[in-house]
Amino acid sequence: LQKQFAGGQISIVSARNPTDLAMRACRIMLFDECDKYPLNVGAGEGGSGGEGDPIQVAWGRATTFGKRAKKITACSPTVEGRSRIHQDYLESDQRVFHQPCRHCNHSEELDWSKHVKIPEGPDGELIPDKAKIVCANCGTEWSESDRFWSIKNHKWVPLRPHITHHRGYKVSALASPFISIVALAREFVSSIGKPQSEKAFENTRLANVY
Numbered sequence: 001l002q003k004q005f006a007g008g009q010i011s012i013v014s015a016r017n018p019t020d021l022a023m024r025a026c027r028i029m030l031f032d033e034c035d036k037y038p039l040n041v042g043a044g045e046g047g048s049g050g051e052g053d054p055i056q057v058a059w060g061r062a063t064t065f066g067k068r069a070k071k072i073t074a075c076s077p078t079v080e081g082r083s084r085i086h087q088d089y090l091e092s093d094q095r096v097f098h099q100p101c102r103h104c105n106h107s108e109e110l111d112w113s114k115h116v117k118i119p120e121g122p123d124g125e126l127i128p129d130k131a132k133i134v135c136a137n138c139g140t141e142w143s144e145s146d147r148f149w150s151i152k153n154h155k156w157v158p159l160r161p162h163i164t165h166h167r168g169y170k171v172s173a174l175a176s177p178f179i180s181i182v183a184l185a186r187e188f189v190s191s192i193g194k195p196q197s198e199k200a201f202e203n204t205r206l207a208n209v210y
Contacts, residue, residue: 001013011024011026013058015031015034015036015037015038015041015054015055015058016037016038016041016054017041017042018041018042018050018051018054018057021041021054021057021058021061022057022058022060022061024061025061025062025064025065026058026061026062027062027065027068027069027070028069028070028072029058029059029061029062029069029070029071029072030072030073030074031055031058031071031072031073031074032074032075033074033075034055034073034074034075034084034085034088035075035076035077035078035083035084035085036075037053037054037055037084038054039053040052040053041053041054041057055071055073055084059071073085073088076203076204076207077089077203077207077208077209077210078203078209078210079209079210080209080210083209086209088168089168089170091163091166091168092160092163092166092167092168093158093159093160093161093162093163093164093166093167093168094158094159094160094163094168094170095156095157095158095159095167095168095169095170096109096156096157096159096170096171097109097110097154097156097169097170097171097172097175098154098155098156098157099147099150099151099153099154099174099175100150100153100154100155101135101137101138101140101142101146101150102142102146102149102150103135103138103140103146104135104137104138104140106135106136106137106138107155108136109157110133110172110174110175112172112174112188112206114136115133115134115135115136115174116131116132116133116134116174116181116184116185117131117132117133117134117141118130118131118185118188118189119131126185126189128182128185128186128188128189129182129185129186131181131182131184131185132181133146133147133174133181144180144181147174147181148177151175151176151177154175156169170207171207172205172206172207172208173204173205173206173207174206184205187201187205188201188205198210
């Protein structure tokens, strides 16, 4: 849980242990899967006592480093109104992942309902194996090669550029080279009518709160 190396050290601690969070000064802090942290670290049964939000408790240890301190939080969003990462993103400059069209060069953030087309069969059933991304500007259906090209030629666009002290990044699986549109469409179709599966798809694949 701790490793020293030339130029520094890394320590891995639990968000559920207030002693771990406050035991040392640290300039760079990475909070992974932060939506799974307890609301009140160190609280007893029934929520009594405790020291409050674990991120705030730990971040207090970076005070020594002033402007040189850096905080990084990362997670898939969860439930609206209760998601730490979503609240962090709302307070940031809200950068989104713009993917250009290889055919017309129009660039925007891909949206599942707007850009992904899943054709229907003769009985009205969805056919995920024929799913395609369709450019909203020129109407061209993208191949996977087109999508990989758009990922490579992406740009981050802040929706709130006046926020200069807090960067936030949101990106969905539509920008992942590790899963195909067809595979995502299969997951989507399989989740329809199953609230927990729909929630998982929205949270982990589309990076949306539920």
